[in-house]
Amino acid sequence: MKIGIYGGTFNPPHLGHMAAAKAAVAALGLDKLLLIPAAIPPHKALPSDTPAPEHRLAMVEKWADGMGAGAEVSALELEREGKSYTSDTLRAIRQTYPDAELWLLMGTDMFLTLHLWHEPEVILSLAGICAFGRTEQDGEALFAPQREHLQKNFDAKITTITLPGLVDISSTRLREQLENGGGGQYLLPSVYGYILMHRLYGTKADLKNLDLNQLRACSYSLSLIHISEPTRLRRIS
Secondary structure (H helix, E strand, C coil), rough: CEEEEEEEECCCCCCHHHHHHHHHHHHHCCCCCEEEECCCCCCCCCCCCCCCHHHHHHHHHHHHHHHHEEEEEECCHHHHHCCCCHHHHHHHHHCCCCCCCEEEEEEHHHHHHHHCCCCCHHHHHHHHEEEEEECCCCHHHHHHHHHHHHHHHHCEEEEEEECCCCCCCHHCCCCCCCCCHHHHHHHHHHHHHHHCCHHHHHHHCCCCCCHHHHHHHHHHHHCCCCCCCCCCCCCCC
16 A cells, blocks of 8 residues: 655645646655644644644644545644654654555645654655656756655655646645635635635635625535544534
């Protein structure tokens, strides 16, 4: 079994995340994709307006539902105390799936700094790395030196891919757009509806007077989703 592990703050999860995940599933031939929202990322502080863990988990669940069969959500890092170290997460996943081929998915910035992470030797011994470019400039010239370094020093297994139909949006810029009444075009409708209904990221939509796109998004958000076995943290919705 091939299992992809895609972690991050997902604050919020947007179509760029989904495009990357779909491209990795296709390129690697994954049987399962685990989406893991981080509790306390080691490399950066969460913004002050970050929703409660239960909200981020619920949004990622809706994203997984939009991905279809094979995508599951794990609250592993949200339930674990302290910083969300990837090496600890991979150890736990390896215990659950001792015979699986694990692949860790990440964007360009994370890939280029991987050797500086906590216990990189453990990470690269437990999983292969699938790195995907987030901008049109993220090509082979950028990836090659780091790939060669990791292969030489850690005997790493690495695949790099280019994202088709690139969705050019950062979570920071998206949060700003949401606070100013926009941003819905970068989100899965069910995720956008959830944000509106719970007034996350400074959204101030009048729920009694929604426009057609907002109304449709909220209706998608209210639809039932399938909760996967790895999900344990109590949800709000």
